[in-house]
Every structure is written in C-alpha cells, then in structure tokens.
Amino acid sequence: MGRLDVRPAQPWRPPGWRNCWRAALLTASILSSCFLLTQAKGEKEIVIKMDTEHSEEGGSITFTPVGLDVGNLNTFTWYRGEIEETSRIFTFILVPPRIQNNGPSFTERETGGLDSSLNIRDLWLNDSGLYTLTAKVSSGTVIGFIVLNVLDVEEADTHPQASIFGIILGCMIGIVAMGGLGLFLYCRFHSAARRR
Structure with a gap:
C-alpha cells in the first residue's frame, strides 16, 4: 500500500502589507479603467452645457459643447441615450450643402446648430435622460455626454432641479x-x- 503523506495544518496567518498593496493596485486599475473608457476608443471627451438651469415640460433647451473647434468640424451626431442607430436623433453634415439627416429618435422638435448644438423645443417629461454627442473634426472624434431632467410644471415651481x-x-x-x-x-x- 502507498504511503499517505499527511502534513500538519498550518496556522492561519493574516496577509501582510505585500498582499494589501496587491489589492490596492487591483482596485486602482479597475477604477482607472472605468474612467478611461472613452480614451480606450481613441475619443476625446468634451463638456456640454445647458442654456438654462431649469428645464420644464413645454419649454425648450439647448445643449452646446464647450471648447469644440468649430472651424475643423465636419459632421456631428446627437443620440438620445447611448451611441446606437436606434437612438440617433440626427446627423448634421456641415460640408455644403449642409444637411440634417434625421434618425429613428427624431421627433420633429430637434434642430442642430452650426456649432454642433442641439435644441429641443416643446419638452416632454420623457425627454429626460442621457444625451450623447459625437463630432468628427480634423484631429479625430470627440464625444460628450449630458443628462437632462425635465420637470413637471408644478414640480418646477416647488422643487429645484436635481x-x-x-x-x-x-x-x-x-x-x-x-x-x-x-x-x-x-x-x-x-x-x-x-x-x-
């Protein structure tokens, strides 16, 4: 019969600083990958501003990118949500003749400006949500995100916009x-x- 190799149980030892540093490095790498998703795609992220602090049902809103080099802008596309064809509002082609090519999420209330802005008039409550801009400039593609919260007219009178x-x-x-x-x-x- 073969000999059974039985070793005495080793006492439990708490992990030292070496294992803690490994855990810290793993945490840091996961967090940095979350914040650098757009850079992984080779896109530069830009800031988008709203023309008003309070967007109420029935009102209008304009989203404008900040610091975009409009002189080198070729085309831009606005999406209601993430970058998918089904959520595309329109693509604006700036090469003459200028064309606004409307997409599946276009509701006839949206217009684009030559500065790659998006204006939505006669706001509905279900217009609330994420809006995404992609713009092609001579140096590459830029991307921007903004969240819209449309308030009920009665809510707008009593609550500040969150x-x-x-x-x-x-x-x-x-x-x-x-x-x-x-x-x-x-x-x-x-x-x-x-x-x-």
Missing part, C-alpha cells in the same frame, strides 16, 4: 471612498495582528 449626473457622481465618489477606507482598515488590522 442633476442626475451629480447624484450618480456623488454615489460613485462615496463608494470609492468607502472602499478605500475599508481597504485601509483591513490592512491596518491585519498588520497589527501580524506584529503580535
């Missing part, structure tokens, strides 16, 4: 901060236990 993007960003920062604090406490506890 930015959905601000809420999401605040939640993400809170999660990262809590994760960092948890990692710090974990490493601190196990380092102290190792010294005993």
Whole structure:
C-alpha cells in the first residue's frame, strides 16, 4: 500500500502589507479603467452645457459643447441615450450643402446648430435622460455626454432641479471612498495582528 503523506495544518496567518498593496493596485486599475473608457476608443471627451438651469415640460433647451473647434468640424451626431442607430436623433453634415439627416429618435422638435448644438423645443417629461454627442473634426472624434431632467410644471415651481449626473457622481465618489477606507482598515488590522 502507498504511503499517505499527511502534513500538519498550518496556522492561519493574516496577509501582510505585500498582499494589501496587491489589492490596492487591483482596485486602482479597475477604477482607472472605468474612467478611461472613452480614451480606450481613441475619443476625446468634451463638456456640454445647458442654456438654462431649469428645464420644464413645454419649454425648450439647448445643449452646446464647450471648447469644440468649430472651424475643423465636419459632421456631428446627437443620440438620445447611448451611441446606437436606434437612438440617433440626427446627423448634421456641415460640408455644403449642409444637411440634417434625421434618425429613428427624431421627433420633429430637434434642430442642430452650426456649432454642433442641439435644441429641443416643446419638452416632454420623457425627454429626460442621457444625451450623447459625437463630432468628427480634423484631429479625430470627440464625444460628450449630458443628462437632462425635465420637470413637471408644478414640480418646477416647488422643487429645484436635481442633476442626475451629480447624484450618480456623488454615489460613485462615496463608494470609492468607502472602499478605500475599508481597504485601509483591513490592512491596518491585519498588520497589527501580524506584529503580535
């Protein structure tokens, strides 16, 4: 009969700082990949501003990109949501003759400007949500995002507009901060236990 190799159980040892650093590096790489998705596609991200703080049902809104080199702009496309053909509002071609090629999400209330802006008139409550701009310039493609929150006329009179993007960003920062604090406490506890 073969000999059975039985080794005594090793006592549990808490992970040292070496394992904590590995966990910290893994956390940092995951977070950085989340924030660099657009750079991975080779696109430059730009800021988009609204022309008003409060967007009410029945009103109008204009989204305008900030710092876009309009002189080198060839085409731009606005989407209601993510970049998909089904959510395309229109593509504006600036090469003469200038053409606005409307897409599946066009409702006859949207118009584009020569500065790649988007104007929506007679706002509906279901216009709320994410809007995405892609613009082709001579140096490549730029992309921008903005979130619209259309308020009911009665709500607009009693409540200030809350930015959905601000809420999401605040939640993400809170999660990262809590994760960092948890990692710090974990490493601190196990380092102290190792010294005993």
